[in-house]
Each structure stands twice: as structure tokens, then as C-alpha cells.
Amino acid sequence: xxxxxxxxxxxxxxxxxxxxxxxxxxxxxxxxxxxxxxxxxxxxxxxxxxxxxxxxxxxxxxxxxxxxxxxxxxxxxxxxxxxxxxxxxxxxxxxxxxxxxxxxxxxxxxxxxxxxxxxxxxxxxxxxxxxxxxxxxxxxxxxxxxxxxxxxxxxxxxxxxxxxxxxxxxxxxxxxxxxxxxxxxxxxxxxxxxxxxxxxxxxxxxxxxxxxxxxxxxxxxxxxxxxxxxxxxxxxxxxxxxxxxxxxxxxxxxxxxxxxxxxxxxxxxxxxxxxxxxxxxxxxxxxxxxxxxxxxxxxxxxxxxxxxxxxxxxxxxxxxxx
Amino acid sequence: xxxxxxxxxxxxxxxxxxxxxxxxxxxxxxxxxxxxxxxxxxxxxxxxxxxxxxxxxxxxxxxxxxxxxxxxxxxxxxxxxxxxxxxxxxxxxxxxxxxxxxxxxxxxxxxxxxxxxxxxxxxxxxxxxxxxxxxxxxxxxxxxxxxxxxxxxxxxxxxxxxxxxxxxxxxxxxxxxxxxxxxxxxxxxxxxxxxxxxxxxxxxxxxxxxxxxxxxxxxxxxxxxxxxxxxxxxxxxxxxxxxxxxxxxxxxxxxxxx
Ligand SMILES: Cc1cc2nc3c(=O)[nH]c(=O)nc-3n(C[C@H](O)[C@H](O)[C@H](O)COP(=O)(O)OP(=O)(O)OC[C@H]3O[C@@H](n4cnc5c(N)ncnc54)[C@H](O)[C@@H]3O)c2cc1C
Numbered sequence: 001x002x003x004x005x006x007x008x009x010x011x012x013x014x015x016x017x018x019x020x021x022x023x024x025x026x027x028x029x030x031x032x033x034x035x036x037x038x039x040x041x042x043x044x045x046x047x048x049x050x051x052x053x054x055x056x057x058x059x060x061x062x063x064x065x066x067x068x069x070x071x072x073x074x075x076x077x078x079x080x081x082x083x084x085x086x087x088x089x090x091x092x093x094x095x096x097x098x099x100x101x102x103x104x105x106x107x108x109x110x111x112x113x114x115x116x117x118x119x120x121x122x123x124x125x126x127x128x129x130x131x132x133x134x135x136x137x138x139x140x141x142x143x144x145x146x147x148x149x150x151x152x153x154x155x156x157x158x159x160x161x162x163x164x165x166x167x168x169x170x171x172x173x174x175x176x177x178x179x180x181x182x183x184x185x186x187x188x189x190x191x192x193x194x195x196x197x198x199x200x201x202x203x204x205x206x207x208x209x210x211x212x213x214x215x216x217x218x219x220x221x222x223x224x225x226x227x228x229x230x231x232x233x234x235x236x237x238x239x240x241x242x243x244x245x246x247x248x249x250x251x252x253x254x255x256x257x258x259x260x261x262x263x264x265x266x267x268x269x270x271x272x273x274x275x276x277x278x279x280x281x282x283x284x285x286x287x288x289x290x291x292x293x294x295x296x297x298x299x300x301x302x303x304x305x306x307x308x309x310x311x312x313x314x315x316x317x318x319x320x321x322x
Numbered sequence: 323x324x325x326x327x328x329x330x331x332x333x334x335x336x337x338x339x340x341x342x343x344x345x346x347x348x349x350x351x352x353x354x355x356x357x358x359x360x361x362x363x364x365x366x367x368x369x370x371x372x373x374x375x376x377x378x379x380x381x382x383x384x385x386x387x388x389x390x391x392x393x394x395x396x397x398x399x400x401x402x403x404x405x406x407x408x409x410x411x412x413x414x415x416x417x418x419x420x421x422x423x424x425x426x427x428x429x430x431x432x433x434x435x436x437x438x439x440x441x442x443x444x445x446x447x448x449x450x451x452x453x454x455x456x457x458x459x460x461x462x463x464x465x466x467x468x469x470x471x472x473x474x475x476x477x478x479x480x481x482x483x484x485x486x487x488x489x490x491x492x493x494x495x496x497x498x499x500x501x502x503x504x505x506x507x508x509x510x511x512x513x514x515x516x517x518x519x520x521x522x523x524x525x526x527x528x529x530x531x532x533x534x535x536x537x538x539x540x541x542x543x544x545x546x547x548x549x550x551x552x553x554x555x556x557x558x559x560x561x562x563x564x565x566x567x568x569x570x571x572x573x574x575x576x577x578x579x580x
Binding site for chain 2 (some may be wrong): 102260
């Protein structure tokens, strides 16, 4: 067994950034990089993966893959994995990746390492670093046998373009339909241009200190100034109050995010909130209570009333942008 | 409807974690039932109550102390439990080995559905539901926020959380369902419930009794604490406007985001 096989995920007709991130990382770790791309009408996307380091892209394309159904995707991916016989399998730990990865691993008769934030090669092993106990500790984990199946938290690695074009091949896959028992009846996805919190590079988040749903408008305005890779988030207190939907919640019972910039407005920084955003690269806290625990995690803190700071920040950033 | 609920005992989230070698110091920890597992127990109880028939069996892998979480589930209303009480197996168990032990314990039970939390908040792996389903040869539906079962118990129609939205999935039973927050509001154990739980049957087994001999497939080599973050910079300024101006400058020049 040698090289890496990556699961590339497609959503709304585009390959997810997390898939490019793991492709770039695989290239850096060394060895052949193969990618398995599954979906309906996805063949045309395959060449994009080569840009980030894929030597070969196996395309599984067909109407039966229009909606993600675990069993169908596991069967398809496993057949590609059997052909490639990789030493390492990587996927982005998106909602779909989290569903697929353990199922694939169990079908291959191996373990899996979830939601890693760093990978390092030691001989033939990839040692994965992952947060445990709500980010209060890190575990260094390795697999006992190949393939070493690893899911990586989105935004953990940079995407890097490389020279050279990878080959694209249609994979011959046959599904055992009798085993595909779950049927997707309907899918409802919010029509929004905002990235999902788990993938956003910038998150402007609000907590109980926002005082009401109407005030989140100002966080949305701030996020918009940062461009299309920015979105908003919320603490559980804001979600429980009904100010924001649960899909915005960051934390232990919400989403785990790792953006380049996390701005916490009126959020105290409870351990369960920190669990969801502690691996953010830069943390800014705006809170009027200098003793709020969020300041112990923040790289930059503004101790003041957010209702004065946020509007001023919006106009200052507008000035900087010219 | 007969259901199995898999639960795990974990440190309370407020607990201070101290690392030691490849694990944590277990003294001084307050142990609780994994919060996501509470949704799973609640859903199983609601299904039984709705159908006015059936039973709820708890299955848990853990050392001696795990019995407390099992009793909590029984006090909420579950009928029976299997405690795979095997500290040696548990200490080394990764998600794969955990699923193998649970699968072995569940094989002897009657069930239409298996409920469990979407992840345990200690190692946050979120793997056991899918692996368990694979080992039992039944489908797994993860991240369930709504669960409905057909009157003849042949299928379930569930809503699961997906990125940016929700999907409605129909699946034949039996199947494994992993519970996401929002599925229900777990009940508290009542005092009579707690009294009754003490008399409910708990079948205690070792992994070897069940024929679960699968070793772990992943190993934790080391556990570390996160590096102490450098003391953050408190942005000075005469008023909010001055601080905001300085923050904008920092985002532009130091963080290079604007
Ligand atoms: C099992 C469990 C799971 C949980 N999961 C999550 C989770 O996923 N996510 C999560 O966020 N929480 C979670 N919690 C809840 C968590 O413990 C906290 O209760 C929650 O994070 C608090 O939200 P908050 O910071 O918005 O509110 P608070 O703690 O009330 O903080 C509000 C902050 O706003 C500041 N403030 C008020 N007014 C202003 C103003 N005008 N200007 C500036 N600052 C102001 C205050 O100083 C205060 O620091 C969980 C709890 C449990 C027990």
C-alpha cells in the first residue's frame, strides 16, 4: 500500500475548499496523490484537483450520486480504494465527511481518526493531532494498519497550487442496489451566498450581549465588509433566546469552526463556546466586562460597549477599504 | 417498539482536564452521561410511549464507574441494561473496538432501532454509530433531529442535519440513528424513577464473555495540553471610537485581513 487517496466532496456544483486543503497537504506529505470524486455531473470539475496536487483523479459520475446517500458513496469509494490500495485516506471533516469516513473505515476493516488539525509524517505513519475534551487537550493519534483513514477539520491547511496536470480517469464502479436502503425524500438547503460557518475564513459572532435579534444586522454588515468568505455565528445563549437559528451556533453543541479570524461580540467565552472556536487562528473579543473569560483566549480584546464599538469598527473598516 | 440505546459516561464539560502520558488524570473528575446520549435515551422512551409497547435496553461499554450513567438512563425510564464492564478493554478501546464490543452485546438483543448520541464529548470522534451499523449490517442515519416511525414499524422517516440545511430520509428498520441537539428535550429522572432504577436488571459482561476480541485500530500516543496562548493584547483608547479605529488598523496591518 502506498500513496494517499482523497475523498473530494462536491456541494452546489463545486468542490469544497476542504477537499483542496487535504489534497495540498497530501502532496506535502509526499507520495502519489489520488483523488476520488463522486457526484452527478462532476467530471468537469476533476481538473481543478490537479491544480492542488492530485496526480490522478478517479471520477465516479452518475445520476445515482445526485444526492449523498452513505451506502452508495461508501460502495463507490471502497471500490476506488481497492484499486488504488493507498497507505493513507484523507477527507475533509465536513458534515458529509464526518458521516462517510467512519463508514468507509469500518467497511475496510480499519479505524479512523476524526477531526484532525495537524498531520505529520513519522516513517510510514501519519501522526494526527486532534483536539479532545472540548479542546482542553490534544491527542496525538496514529493508525495501527494501512490504510490510515484520517478526516481533517476544514481550514486546518492552506491550499497550494502546484505545477503539473494530473490524469483524470472514469472509475468503473458497480453498485449493489439491494444494500442501499436509505432513500432521500427531500433536501432543504438555505439559499445563501454565505459560506458555512465550518468553512468560513472569517466569523463575526454574537452572544447574549447582542440583546436582541435585530442587532445581528450589524454583525452581518461587518461580515459583509470582509468579503464572500465571511459569515456570522452565535453563542448558544443567542440561539436559545431565538435570535439566531441553531445552524449559526458555535460550540460544543453547535459547530466546530477554525476560521482565520473570529470576532466574538458580547460572548463571555464559556468553555462550551471555546470548544467550538478555540482553534481559530486569530480571536478578537469585544466585551464590556474586562473579566470575561473570552479575553483569556483572545489575541486582541476591546473592553467596551459593543453597541459603540461595532458601528465604529464598520465605518473604520470602510475607511481603510477606501 | 423495541430499542437499544448506546450510552457513554464522560467527564462533565466543566471539568478541569489534566493530561498524563497518553491519557488523562481520572481522579477528581465529575462523570455524567454524554449529553448527546440523553437525546438518544429520550427518543427511545418517547417511541415506546407513543407505541404503548416495547422496551428500551441500554448498552454501555465502560469501567465500574460507568454504572452511574447506566442508572441515570434506567432512572429516566429505560427497562434493562447491558454493562460491558471491562476496564482493560475500555482503556485501550478506540471507536472501532468500542463499536465491536457494542455490536457483540447488541447481537443477543431484540430491536427495531438503535439510538445513540452523535458523538461523545470526551474524544469527540463521532465514529461509533456508523461503525456499529456496519458491524451489524444495518444502515446508520447520523445527525437526526426528527424521528418518526411507521405504524407497522417497518420504516422510519427522519430529518437529519446536513450542511446548510436538512434532509428527510426514509430507511427500513432496524437501523442505527445518531441524535443531534434539537431531536427532543431530554427529561430529568424523577425520584420514583431513581428508586425504581435500582431494581432494574443490569446484565454485566466482559468483552471476552461477548466474544469481542477485536483490538483497537488506532492508538493515542501522547496527550498534550494546548500551548498557553500568549497574553492577548487589550486595545487601548480613550473611547469606543478610538479603540475601533485601532482594531481596524490591526486587522488591516497585523492580521492582514482587511
Ligand atoms: C452541555 C452544554 C453544551 C453547551 N453548548 C454550547 C455551545 O455549543 N455553544 C455555546 O455558545 N454555548 C454552549 N453552552 C452554554 C454555555 O455554557 C454558555 O451558557 C453560553 O455560551 C453563554 O453564551 P454568551 O456568552 O452569549 O452569554 P453570557 O455568558 O451571558 O455572556 C454575555 C456576554 O456579553 C457581554 N455583554 C453584555 N452586554 C454587552 C455590551 N453592550 N457590550 C459588550 N459586551 C456585552 C457580557 O459582559 C457577557 O460577557 C453549553 C452548555 C452546556 C451545559
